[in-house]
Amino acid sequence: EPEVTQTPSHQVTQMGQEVILRCVPISNHLYFYWYRQILGQKVEFLVSFYNNEISEKSEIFDDQFSVERPDGSNFTLKIRSTKLEDSAMYFCASSEALGSYGYTFGSGTRLTVV
Amino acid sequence: AQSVTQLDSQVPVFEEAPVELRCNYSSSVSVYLFWYVQYPNQGLQLLLKYLSGSTLVESINGFEAEFNKSQTSFHLRKPSVHISDTAEYFCAVTQSTGGGNKLTFGTGTQLKVEL
Numbered sequence: 310e311p312e313v314t315q316t317p318s319h320q321v322t323q324m325g326q327e328v329i330l331r332c333v334p335i336s337n338h339l340y341f342y343w344y345r346q347i348l349g350q351k352v353e354f355l356v357s358f359y360n361n362e363i364s365e366k367s368e369i370f371d372d373q374f375s376v377e378r379p380d381g382s383n384f385t386l387k388i389r390s391t392k393l394e395d396s397a398m399y400f401c402a403s404s405e406a407l408g409s410y411g412y413t414f415g416s417g418t419r420l421t422v423v
Numbered sequence: 424a425q426s427v428t429q430l431d432s433q434v435p436v437f438e439e440a441p442v443e444l445r446c447n448y449s450s451s452v453s454v455y456l457f458w459y460v461q462y463p464n465q466g467l468q469l470l471l472k473y474l475s476g477s478t479l480v481e482s483i484n485g486f487e488a489e490f491n492k493s494q495t496s497f498h499l500r501k502p503s504v505h506i507s508d509t510a511e512y513f514c515a516v517t518q519s520t521g522g523g524n525k526l527t528f529g530t531g532t533q534l535k536v537e538l
Contacts, residue, residue, distance in 0.1 A: 352515075352526075357524060400467060416465060
């Protein structure tokens, strides 16, 4: 079964450093998303991406965050200058159509900012 | 705006007993509804979804959920749980029309199945 692949599975970074989280969505999917889950809390929407541009973003997704689809397969989330409160599990997801088919999530990247 | 409420943060249950995990949503427009399961140290897996049609939807591992529009609920049930069902379960909603295709999640329910 097709899956969304995320790398790395765990990343530790120093506060203030830039970090890039990588995702390979399912090949025929058109919509891409990033969500995050702070330990013990609910999963929160960060950003959605379609047709090479951001289609929606949450208030969490401030200027420190950016997304990119640098080639036909990868989808990246960059955090420019990490803060302690960015420590969370980050999930990438993709979907074939707008909302209707359910989202396929990756297994996540656990980001720890020290 | 939409929101999801999962009133039960933890549900302990004995193996082979029935279980119901509650989910209520709020939305000003029609929605699609989902249940996701997260096993320890793993990602989110789609368990089942309601898009349209029959209000009762089933998963391959014996879970079912019923969409109740009047009560704005989408409770998840299983008649007989197994130890392997121990996981966190998240209810989620997205708008079915118009813009805004993001998923809004509830806070999750930890199902703990005991022998």
